[in-house]
Amino acid sequence: MINAQAANTNSRIKSPLACLAVNSLKQVTQRRFSTAANQYVTHAHVQKQAAIDLIKLIELDASTKHKHCVDLGAGPLVNTEELQGIYKQVIAMDLSLTMLKNSAVTAPRICADMDNLPFQQNSIDVVFSNFAMQWSANFEMLMHSLYSALKPGGQAYISTVVEGSLHEIKTAFAALDSHSHINNFLSSDNINQSVKKAGFIVNNAAEVIYTDEFTSPLKAISSIKAIGATSQNKATQRPGLLTKSALQKVCAAYPLINNQAHVSYHVVLLSLEKAKI
Numbered sequence: 001m002i003n004a005q006a007a008n009t010n011s012r013i014k015s016p017l018a019c020l021a022v023n024s025l026k027q028v029t030q031r032r033f034s035t036a037a038n039q040y041v042t043h044a045h046v047q048k049q050a051a052i053d054l055i056k057l058i059e060l061d062a063s064t065k066h067k068h069c070v071d072l073g074a075g076p077l078v079n080t081e082e083l084q085g086i087y088k089q090v091i092a093m094d095l096s097l098t099m100l101k102n103s104a105v106t107a108p109r110i111c112a113d114m115d116n117l118p119f120q121q122n123s124i125d126v127v128f129s130n131f132a133m134q135w136s137a138n139f140e141m142l143m144h145s146l147y148s149a150l151k152p153g154g155q156a157y158i159s160t161v162v163e164g165s166l167h168e169i170k171t172a173f174a175a176l177d178s179h180s181h182i183n184n185f186l187s188s189d190n191i192n193q194s195v196k197k198a199g200f201i202v203n204n205a206a207e208v209i210y211t212d213e214f215t216s217p218l219k220a221i222s223s224i225k226a227i228g229a230t231s232q233n234k235a236t237q238r239p240g241l242l243t244k245s246a247l248q249k250v251c252a253a254y255p256l257i258n259n260q261a262h263v264s265y266h267v268v269l270l271s272l273e274k275a276k277i
C-alpha cells in the first residue's frame, strides 16, 4: 500500500518508497487525521458537498477515460470510486496511512506528503484534490511542483479552504483568550496569485461558502475535531485542554442563527490547466 505498489504507476513515481519522512508539524497533522479516520465519513458533510461541486467542473472529452488521475489528500478514498467512473485509473495519495487504509475501495495508494510530491516531471494527466491543500506548508511551492508533475495539457481540479472560514469558532474562543484556536487560512487572492505564478491557465475559479449546522455549540466545536481539522498553529495555540468552565464560556459566546450553531467554510474551487507545448 505504501510503496506506490501498482506496477503500472511506477513510471510516474520518483521513489519506490513514497512514504516520506515528515517534519513534526506534519506528524501532528498526520496523527490528527489518523485519529479521525474512523469517523471521518460520518462527519464530512461539507467536504462531500465541495467534492460534488468540484467533480462538476471536470471537463470530459474522448480522451478522459484514458487518463490517470491522482487524488491528492484523498482521505479514506471518499471520492475515488466516483473518479474511477471518469478516469482509467485513480491513485489515492494521503499523508495519513490510517486514512488510506480506512477504505474498502480498490485503488493504488501512496502515503506521501503533498509538499514533497513523489511524482516525475510531466508524468500526471490529472490531479484532483478536495479540501486538502489548505494543509500544505507552502501553497505557492506546491503549485510549482504540481505544475511540473503534470503533463503538458494536464488538468488540476482543486478545492481549498480559505480565509474567513470557521469564523464562528474564532468568535466563540475570543471570549476565552487571545490564543489561536483555528488554522490561519490563505486568502483567495493568495491562492489565485500562486496558481498564476506557477503558470497555470485558470479555466474556472469560484469562491463558495459551505455551512454545516449543529443543534449545539458543543457539537459544532466537536465537528472540527471529528474531521481532524483542529488548529496547527503551535506558536499561538493555547496550551493544554479546556477546563469545563472554559468550555462553557466558549459555548455561551458561540454565535447562533435560529438556535443553530453554524460552522462555515470559505472554499475556492479551481479548474486549472498546464499549457500544451
Ligand SMILES: C[S@@+](CC[C@H](N)C(=O)[O-])C[C@H]1O[C@@H](n2cnc3c(N)ncnc32)[C@H](O)[C@@H]1O
Pocket: 026, 029, 030, 033, 034, 044, 047, 048, 051, 072, 073, 074, 075, 076, 078, 079, 093, 094, 095, 096, 099, 112, 113, 114, 115, 129, 130, 131, 132, 135, 136, 227
Ligand atoms: C479534510 S480531508 C479531505 C479528504 C477527502 N479529499 C475528501 O474530499 O473528503 C484532508 C486530507 O488531507 C490529508 N493531508 C493533510 N496534509 C497532507 C499532506 N501534507 N500531504 C498529503 N495529504 C495531506 C489528510 O490526512 C486528510 O486525509
